[in-house]
Amino acid sequence: MTWRLARHCHPCPPTKHGKQWCWAHWTHEIPRRDFVGVQYLTCRAWDESNNTQPGDLTWNMTGMGSNHYFKIRVHSIDSDKVSFDHPTEPGTLEGGWMGSVAGGYKIPKFVVDNEHLRFASEAREFKPPSIPSAPPPMPSKTSDHSVLQKQEYTPPPLGAKLYRMNEIEEHDSEDDAWILIKDRVFDVNRYISEGLHPGGNASITMNAGTDATEDFEAVHSAKAWNQLEAFAIGYLDPRDNPATVSTSAYGTESSRPTSLSTPSSRLALTTGPVNLLQYALSHPEMYGDTLVGEAAEAAAFNRMWQGAQRDAGDAPVALDPKRWIPLVCDAKVPLSHDTILLRLKLESESHQCGLPVGYHLYLRGERNGKKVMRAYTPSSLNGTLGTVEFVIKIYFPNDHPTFPEGGQLTQYLNAVNVGDVVEVKGPMGHIKYVGCGSLLVDKTEHIIDRLTMIGGGTGVAPMLQMIVAVLANPADKTKIRFLFANKTTKDILLKYTLDRLQRENPDRFSVHYTVSKGDKHWSGSTGRVNKKMIEQHCFPAHKSQAQFKTVALLCGPPSLEEDTCIPALKELGYGSENIIQY
Secondary structure, three states: OOOOOOEEEOOOOOOOOOOOOOOOEEEOOOOHHHHOOOOEEEEOOEOOOOOEOOOOOOEOOOOOEOOOOEEEEEEEEOOOEEEEEOOOOOOOOOOOHHHHHHOOOOOOOEEEEOOOOHHHHHHHOOOOOOOOOOOOOOOOOOOHHHHHHHOOOOOOOOOOOEEOHHHHHOOEOOOOEEEEEOOEEEEOHHHHHHOOOOOOOHHHHOOOOOEOHHHHHHHOOHHHHHHHHHHEEEEEOHHHOHHHHHHHHHOOOOOOOOOOOOOOOOOOOOOOOOOHHHHHHHOHHHOOOOOOHHHHHHHHHHHHHHHHHOOOOOOOEOOEOOEOEEEEEEEEEEOOOOEEEEEEEOOOOOOEOOOOOOOEEEEEEEEOOEEEEEEEOOOOOOOOOOEEEEEEEOOOOOOEOOEOOOOHHHHHHHOOOOOOEEEEEEEEOOEEEEEOOEEEEOOEEEEOOEEEEEEEHHHHHHHHHHHHHHHOOOOOOOEEEEEEEEEEHHHOOOHHHHHHHHHHOOOOEEEEEEEEEOOOOOOOEEOOOOHHHHHHHOOOOOOOOOOOOEEEEEEOOHHHHHHHHHHHHHHOOOOHHHEEEO
16 A cells, blocks of 8 residues: 555634644645556545554444545546545445445446546635635624723823834835834834844845734743833824724734644644654654655755856845745655654746845744744755755654743644745845855855855755855866764754765865764764864864955754854964954
8 A cells, every 4th residue: 555645725714723624635746657457546644643544444442433534446447537435425425335235226436537636726726715714793882992802902101202104114225114013113223333133234124114013922032022122213104003093993813714734733743752754654644655754864965056056147036034924835744853844836837935044034824923033044056946845853842951832933844735835035134155166245245166065954044055066067176174063963954965075075074073972983073172073173274365254154952152162263363364254
């Protein structure tokens, strides 16, 4: 028996408790030739804990019957039609292969001819209709004040400075940026000019001139909220506030339909880390012919390399740095015990991301009723048309004592299924590799000959993008040495890819690994990155204009960058202007 994954979607919005009380739709296209020699089509479902239905009807201790596999008999096949027998016929009608087995019924056939086979291609493109909730009750004349309280809307203080939305939208650039958060207007130009934001100015300017409430709440701490107060200049005019419009027209509940094709309602049932790859290998029926593990990474390498060598040219751009774009999940497969490859479809097979080398995208979802977002650098390059790929490390609950709840966005992405939607915004960034040694940092250009890279954990992603862009271009003579730190050997992301790049480009690229804790088979370094390790495995700093120009690029946790790498690099002769942090 061969199992294949179908496309799956929920046509109805979830309840406020994250439950789906409606039919689930699935579609799968099967070529007619694949029916030859097939007796039955069988359908089974999996839940988030990877439990599946039993193959046959069984009974439990309470006398309840289980919901087992659903089977359709393939009755006959000829040049222009395929006919099937369902288990039973609707209602009291006689027929169905179960009735035939029991010995009593004449079997009516369900026939699909060429005219009806068009359903397969139409179903693949199926987009469920928006089903709004029932209209909320109209408020009474005396309920206006209570309605505002339930909507959590607080009118501006008397005498406060008010701004219309169209005025806020005019301040939408890096040179002139205002943002709107929870109905308050903030002039953040001074903060941008100081360049103090940990994520770079692009993380702010992407929301300039817009309502940034959801994005700000998704990633900022209480400390950031306190810092924001210094830049407040006024309030949104109530005439432009959606809360006041919705309360006067509809009452206490919003009539906006919930997004239908996202996994926001699917809360992870996992209470601890799961070995994603081991589970997939132990259950080959889950992925069928889909590659997993190192084989999937090898296939992704080939796509990545081809994308690096292809110029997207004037292909239409699918993404927008100012607007969240919903992208459909095209594939999600495990690469290691805690890492997945996530591929999202762009608007069409001819669209590009518009992603400069060194830039990143933001992914956003909803978990436990709150928006969660994070920046990710795609593993695919801009020449890969039609899709964009990411390598995602999943942070499970109870995997680390400091973060008992795990990573909210990564668990959301782990719950994404093929056909689900993930919101994407970008590209953005402050580091851009133009090519042939030209590296732009903010607005400063560095012309380099050699590049020292030091990364930790998931910091490999932006490094890999630049490494591939350099090595895939025969005209680019830049040389790279990469020092990559991880906790354990099994935590090393994309090791197959890095080793292959070194093996195929020995004169231009080298990678050296260090882990906090190795084993008896480990041949790399053991311990934290230190001055001696950098001196042995990275390029020396250039001491004059006549020498090869060298810069150091860092991407990792603050303890790696601020406490270790920067002091060591400065002691080894690197100037501050030649130490660049992602």
